[in-house]
Amino acid sequence: MFRWGLIDSVWDPFFGDGSARVLKSGTAEKMYGILGIHDAALGTLAYLGDAIRGSGGSPHRWQYRPWLVILFGIDMISLGIVSVLLVSAQAFLVGEWCFLCLVTTVIYLILVYWAWDKNWAWYEVRVSLAFLRLVWKHTSSKRLLWRAFWGYREDAFDENAESLLSREVR
């Protein structure tokens, strides 16, 4: 909102004008020239995308909608890398710190920790990939693999997948 001129200043209790200087730095302007939108807007969009993809699907979506789980996994990994790169750019290229940027990075690192935990996204991705791998191993059919990826149901791999789903994915 600051970059779009909707508000006049950025709240920063620790670094004074640091946030404003980071947001209007040469690096940020260069990225704006390339992307056509400010990196802050792109970051907001990425978090929104995570929330939307994280909300989609049933508790067993790793089986019912593997495409959604894998897309979510790719999103989490790429967002993590971009988040670390942006904080590094603050430190090494701009030489200024932005309090709210650091807060969002910490929040994201907590999200990554949860994603790595057995009960959340990363575990889902691993189970989805294992499910698809077994479908391929037992059927060797690209068509069935494709249908499994999109969440269709086929009798041909029901029995094999049943044996997979009853055991723990390592």
Add this chain to the structure above:
Amino acid sequence: MWPRVVEMMTAVSLALSPFMFRAQSDPVIVWPGSRIALAIALLAGASYWPWARQAHLSMLLVAVGLIVWERFVQSPPPPIHQNHIVVGLFLLIVALLPNDASQPTGQWRDDPAGRWSVVLG
């Protein structure tokens, strides 16, 4: 159907955005934006009918068109155009989600008491 509701809310925000960015006096921004917002709302609404349940996928084309147009109509894009680009990117994320995004696909729902339910608990 929550992804379709989100799309309709996005359409409303797109229609209102000229007023937020103080560009309401510019017909070149207001009218195309309003028409695109209407198209998004209609496609999201059409997805409620069984015969057009995948109409929301057409929104991907609308979103790509919106992004490309707003990116290159004025370079670098001013805030109002950037907002439209962000809306387009957001629609690319939401429009992919199926109507019954919080439920298993139809084929899995057809056998609620089958062996898959036993295996999966």
